[in-house]
Amino acid sequence: MNDCATRLNERQQEAVTAKAQNMLVIAGAGSGKTNVLVNRIAYVIKTHDVSPNNILAVTFTNKAAAEMRHRVEEILNHPITGMWIGTFHSLCHRILRQHYEAANLPKQFQILDQDDQTKLIKKIHAAMNLDEERWPAKKSQSFINKNKDNGITCDQIKSKGNPNTETLITVYRNYQAQCSISGSVDFADLIMRTYHMLASNSEIRHHYQHKFNFLLVDEFQDINNIQYMWLKLLAGADEGSNSTVMAVGDDDQSIYSWRGAEIAHIMSFSKDFPNTKTIRLEQNYRSTGTILAAANAVIENNNDRLGKSLWTEGNEGSPIYIYNSINDIDEAIFIASKIKEWKLESSSNSKIAILYRSNAQSRIIEDVLNRNQIPYRVYGGLRFFDRAEIKDALGYMKLVNNTHDNAAYERIINQPTRGIGRQTLEQIRAYANAAEVSLWQATEEVLDTEELTARATTSLRKFTDLITSLKHEAETLNVAEAATLILEQSGLIDLYRKDKKDTAQAKVENLQELLNAAESFGNNDAEATLANFLAYSILDTSATKEDQSENAIDLMTLHAAKGLEYNLVFLTGLEEGLFPHKMAMIEPNNVAEERRLCYVGITRAREKLFITHASSRRMHGKTSFQSPSRFLHEIPANLRQDIVNAAQAPRYARESYGSSNSFSSGSMSRPTSSSIGPKYKLPKETNTNPNSYFLGQRVMHAKFGEGVVINYEGDTSTGRVQIKFKGQDAKWLLASYAKLQSLD
DNA sequence: CTTGCAACACTTTTT
């Protein structure tokens, strides 16, 4: 028995030390799946069955990839640089960079993100004179992506004479033509193009089939058609390869069908991969018996499962607490108060998460946590690389990297403004369309025709000269140096430096953060090219900054929570229409997926689980009355304990919503359904009215720190407060946005 | 050509 597998149970051991063969591991939540994966890799390397160079591991996120590599290296005590590990997208990107010619791509091809894709489709719709109402860009977008996820090119779709389909096919075709002109590939393309390249080029295919004889796929339940085909092709069973595949997943945790994932693949694996050994991991090492019982009870309401029931040797633990709040604010206050309680009684390193169905729900929770000075960190939402100023900066870098990148060109041609307006741009677009060339090339050719006004010509020349000289200089520089030069010379950073607004200051900081990112991307590494940095910026989905304050609460969507675990979990917004989401309620299959999402949420909790639902909630600016989620009713009564709503109506109205102890006195009964009508009016915000401040008052701001109120003006909605912060100049802040915490 | 404001639509999840 190998020593790296000593702490594993019998089933896990079996998976880790199995002889080389295809394997399907059905791993329930918290069953030590990652441990098995990591140990399996370490085991095959250690026993010299496989060299790291011959291993390909696919993970769901780049973060998971980094962690897995780290843990394997920890066990082996030496680096394993030769192993390929990453997401399908990043691995395909690597292959395409290597074989761009075989894949029929320009050397500097660029990745189109979702946003770029939407913009491009809108432009194509406009060019085709399609009515925006009848043809929303999203419709074409999902048509294109769905087909690509199935490996279908525009020429392979059969319209069957349906005029709607024919229009969509034309959009797809025009879209593809534009991508080819600007040398870009979208997310789905990364995989589809790699697949088609490998399928048609036997030399390269055999190279990789030979190289990777140990393939490993995590989160197998979320794999889509083209990824499955890709894997089959690479494993090469049809061509007599002796590669083996280890697929690890949990059909009950499949939550990405909207992205083309099909659970069917986990079901058909053993048919498609010969002599598959199937191993089930059902012993759970994470949660209490009560939490597992609830999870099992909920998921049992789904049909078409492989079937699996989690169990633990641990104790039952506390019941699942259910809290029916008056509204969304009340829900957040409840959570904040429970977090405070928990922090008083438990060890400081215990992890806490607040989970929600959609990102919009985080706002109020953040607000209340701020007011209670509870540190938190939000995952997802607006990524660092999605911020406008960062996208502008990346736009310049993209254009320098590949002048034919139309999306980048459109983004930055007049940012900062340089006198190139709609008129001029329209002429260039028209030329580019007619000549079927990139905007960049069109610009050069239009300039040669000398048909533009003198003014436009001067501006355009300035622009092309700028990009050309940047391109030239960037060739001899590393990524960080090139980025610095680009930011300075483009005038982008000066645009915000000159701007005196607070928001502009933050933008300068973000741009500097981008330079830091470029710096740490690596300078000596031959792989640290501008093109690779740009790809990284698109494929990396990690949170804004790794704010590693130890005791911060994690806020994230249920999707983002997959794979994580916490001592204390708050599952929020369990209301019909929100969770399950109303978009999913039309089709039973989609409700089943929502239920799996709920299962994922419940199984994140180690010790204690709170589930909250609000009787009313403000959504999209309107208040709506909410009824409890069906999933709530699926949790057996003997496992749950309802927490009585302690809010006392008269007190409530008076109290600031930052106060947290309005819950400790639990004497009031929950409002009956009839009392839903008259709402207790919660104060919107205590300190939005500057007149509630006083001169000399000490306040705390999330970003600027401690300060003193030195002036104020205006009324409740438009008021401003002037504050002198420690070590900084006095600042005027909008009372309604400053989120000031009084220290007096 | 740029700026500022008002009206407007859009809100599921993400590689």
Place this chain on the structure above:
DNA sequence: GTGTTGCAAG
């Protein structure tokens, strides 16, 4: 509540 678009004035 938020972000984008369209329009009129500078």
